[in-house]
Amino acid sequence: MVLDVRGLTMDFGGLRAVDHVDLQVNEGEIVALIGPNGAGKTTFFNCVTGMYVPTAGTVTIARPGTDARQITRMRPHLITAQGLARTFQNIRLFSEMTVLENVMIGRDCRLSAGILGAIVRNRKTVAEEKQVVLDSYAMLEMVGIGRWANETAKNLPYGAQRRLEIARALATEPFLLLLDEPAAGMNPQETRDLVALIRRLRTDHHLSIFLIEHDMSLVMTLSERIYVMDYGKLIAVGDPGEVRRDPSVIKAYLGEDVSA
Amino acid sequence: MSSQATTQPQPRRYLAYARRSLLVSIWFAILTFPIIVIRANTITGTITWRWHNIGWIVGGTFVGSWIWRYFLERKRAGAAATMGPLRQRLAASRAIVAQAVRRPAVARGGIAALLLLVVAFPFVGGMYQTNIMTTALLYVVLGLGLNIIIGLGGMLHIGYIAFYALGAYSYALLNFHFGLNFWLALPVGALVGGLFSLAIGIPVLRLRGDYLAIVTLAFAEITRLVLENWSSLTFGTAGIRNIPRPAIAGIRLTLPQTTTFVYFIMILMVALTIFVVNRLENSRIGRQFVAMKEDFIACQAMGVNIARTKLAALGLGGMWAGLAGVVFAARTTFINPASFTVWESIIVLCTVVLGGMGSIPGVITGALVLILVPEYLRAFAQFRMLLFGAVLVTMMVFRPGGLIQKRRRAYTISAQEKQVAGEIGDPGIQG
Numbered sequence: 001m002v003l004d005v006r007g008l009t010m011d012f013g014g015l016r017a018v019d020h021v022d023l024q025v026n027e028g029e030i031v032a033l034i035g036p037n038g039a040g041k042t043t044f045f046n047c048v049t050g051m052y053v054p055t056a057g058t059v060t061i062a063r064p065g066t067d068a069r070q071i072t073r074m075r076p077h078l079i080t081a082q083g084l085a086r087t088f089q090n091i092r093l094f095s096e097m098t099v100l101e102n103v104m105i106g107r108d109c110r111l112s113a114g115i116l117g118a119i120v121r122n123r124k125t126v127a128e129e130k131q132v133v134l135d136s137y138a139m140l141e142m143v144g145i146g147r148w149a150n151e152t153a154k155n156l157p158y159g160a161q162r163r164l165e166i167a168r169a170l171a172t173e174p175f176l177l178l179l180d181e182p183a184a185g186m187n188p189q190e191t192r193d194l195v196a197l198i199r200r201l202r203t204d205h206h207l208s209i210f211l212i213e214h215d216m217s218l219v220m221t222l223s224e225r226i227y228v229m230d231y232g233k234l235i236a237v238g239d240p241g242e243v244r245r246d247p248s249v250i251k252a253y254l255g256e257d258v259s260a
Numbered sequence: 261m262s263s264q265a266t267t268q269p270q271p272r273r274y275l276a277y278a279r280r281s282l283l284v285s286i287w288f289a290i291l292t293f294p295i296i297v298i299r300a301n302t303i304t305g306t307i308t309w310r311w312h313n314i315g316w317i318v319g320g321t322f323v324g325s326w327i328w329r330y331f332l333e334r335k336r337a338g339a340a341a342t343m344g345p346l347r348q349r350l351a352a353s354r355a356i357v358a359q360a361v362r363r364p365a366v367a368r369g370g371i372a373a374l375l376l377l378v379v380a381f382p383f384v385g386g387m388y389q390t391n392i393m394t395t396a397l398l399y400v401v402l403g404l405g406l407n408i409i410i411g412l413g414g415m416l417h418i419g420y421i422a423f424y425a426l427g428a429y430s431y432a433l434l435n436f437h438f439g440l441n442f443w444l445a446l447p448v449g450a451l452v453g454g455l456f457s458l459a460i461g462i463p464v465l466r467l468r469g470d471y472l473a474i475v476t477l478a479f480a481e482i483t484r485l486v487l488e489n490w491s492s493l494t495f496g497t498a499g500i501r502n503i504p505r506p507a508i509a510g511i512r513l514t515l516p517q518t519t520t521f522v523y524f525i526m527i528l529m530v531a532l533t534i535f536v537v538n539r540l541e542n543s544r545i546g547r548q549f550v551a552m553k554e555d556f557i558a559c560q561a562m563g564v565n566i567a568r569t570k571l572a573a574l575g576l577g578g579m580w581a582g583l584a585g586v587v588f589a590a591r592t593t594f595i596n597p598a599s600f601t602v603w604e605s606i607i608v609l610c611t612v613v614l615g616g617m618g619s620i621p622g623v624i625t626g627a628l629v630l631i632l633v634p635e636y637l638r639a640f641a642q643f644r645m646l647l648f649g650a651v652l653v654t655m656m657v658f659r660p661g662g663l664i665q666k667r668r669r670a671y672t673i674s675a676q677e678k679q680v681a682g683e684i685g686d687p688g689i690q691g
Contacts (some may be wrong), residue, residue: 008671080563109563118543
């Protein structure tokens with residue numbers, strides 16, 4: 001098990017956005033979290049990645065082959081260094097930086113150069129910088145946007161920006177990749193390419209993938225297990241077939257009056 | 261000077277400008293009526309009506325507004341659309357220059373010429389010019405230092421001058437009490453500036469944008485007030501006098517010689533600042549600064565320690581102010597808290613914003629313009645600051661990104677390296 005969330009609860013004032021959610025991701029699995037708008041999916045994501053400090057509950061991660069380690073209340077950059085990487089629902093690139101530099105920031109937590117090294121430019125720093133450029137370029141090639149390496153990130157087409165976010169997350173060397181609505185705003189062809197990319201990442205990089213998604217066709221074809229949330233609570237878990245037939249899921253998505 | 265870009269026929273467009281300009285001038289006439297037209301003599305109890313002044317106001321505003329509108333329109337239409345013969349020639353010559361600069365011989369020649377100019381300046385310009393230039397160079401260092409905090413790190417810091425003050429006072433006081441000489445005071449001043457910058461950085465780590473601006477502003481004022489009121493240590497508003505000028509042991513310099521000497525110290529300091537800031541910028545830490553400025557949430561999600569990065573920017577920025585402060589104290593030989601008002605902070609902030617945030621040549625140009633222009637405008641006496649303000653407004657409207665805008669660095673990846681990287685990727689699915 002690479003991710004184990006127990007009883008996660010998040011209150012905003014009097015509002016309970018996430019209510020005792022238990023969720024597990026196994027090694028090499030693609031797991032999806034779905035639910036209507038405002039169900040608390042992104043809040044859940046933010047709790048896991050340390051953006052929010054959860055009110056209650058624990059988050060435990062384990063890089064395959066190592067011991068489990070609690071990351072609840074850890075600061076986000078330390079969680080990333082542990083091997084959890086995420087993308088954002090509303091793309092959050094460093095838009096004035098180049099595409100390559102965006103990925104280089106992703107590599108940052110694996111670097112060691114300091115301020116003095118930057119000024120003196122000793123051999124070690126120079127070598128590290130050179131390696132960062134190459135590694136980052138390789139990441140860009142992997143998601144298929146290498147030819148835009150020196151473009152300003154904001155000038156990329158939308159689909160490529162999504163890919164760049166994935167490349168940047170991969171650069172942190174994660175074992176678990178969290179994707180927040182990776183197909184949002186994509187056309188069917190782009191979505192198909194994305195499915196292929198995610199599958200390839202899993203097999204080539206031994207990644208486990210946990211994603212939030214609204215695009216049902218993507219969720220159903222891609223994920224092996226699906227968690228469904230509504231009003232902050234988990235209402236169903238299962239493989240795509242089970243979830244699709246689950247009456248409570250249908251109710252949550254289509255409303256009270258429609259029966260299964 | 262004609263424009264074919266807009267579909268509106270020219271005479272009508274100019275007429276539209278005229279109409280709006282007329283409105284502006286009438287509004288302005290009403291606004292300035294009480295001070296321009298009426299003159300009350302309180303002793304004789306009479307009022308003089310100076311109606312002729314309104315003519316000047318209306319006429320002047322009308323012409324000014326028309327010209328303003330004309331250039332604004334051209335800017336909106338874009339550079340390509342408004343290529344008049346003059347512009348075309350300008351663009352062509354710019355291209356030639358750009359091409360020439362890329363040739364190593366020309367670049368070397370350019371650097372040599374610049375070096376010659378810099379070295380010859382105090383001998384050709386005389387003491388007055390050298391003094392002005394030294395002041396401008398101090399602001400270049402301050403601007404480049406603040407640029408680390410604002411231009412790279414994206415933290416709106418309005419209290420920067422406090423570190424300048426602390427640098428100046430640390431030299432003045434350490435010299436007064438312990439006879440510390442100028443050369444030793446330089447690193448001490450830098451250290452004091454950097455450490456105090458860190459010290460106020462820690463409590464404001466959570467603050468961003470406007471809130472940070474207010475806190476740093478308050479810090480600058482507190483620093484000044486402490487310097488003013490802690491008389492037993494700082495000699496209060498009376499300040500500290502007879503601070504020794506920079507000197508080389510055993511050599512007595514005359515005043516003009518010292519002026520030249522300080523000028524060269526500043527040239528070296530500017531060179532050092534450019535060197536260090538440039539290296540910082542093109543490094544891991546520089547990347548962290550810019551990423552933090554762009555999007556601090558994504559930045560920490562990517563594993564960057566925001567707190568450490570912020571403190572690094574503040575500390576590195578504060579150091580330069582402390583260093584410049586030492587030179588300032590040594591040059592003027594007298595300091596008091598009145599030299600370190602918030603106004604000075606605003607000027608430094610202006611050099612960064614006006615020159616181009618994050619761009620080293622931009623900040624240098626900004627500092628030179630902001631310090632030298634008011635100096636050379638002294639000929640206009642009381643209109644000096646009015647003209648200065650007009651220059652600032654015009655520049656910000658027509659070049660909001662600064663005089664010289666920052667360009668991100670492009671990395672070159674060799675074909676061989678590309679191939680290695682390409683094998684990892686799958687050419688089957690290209691974006």
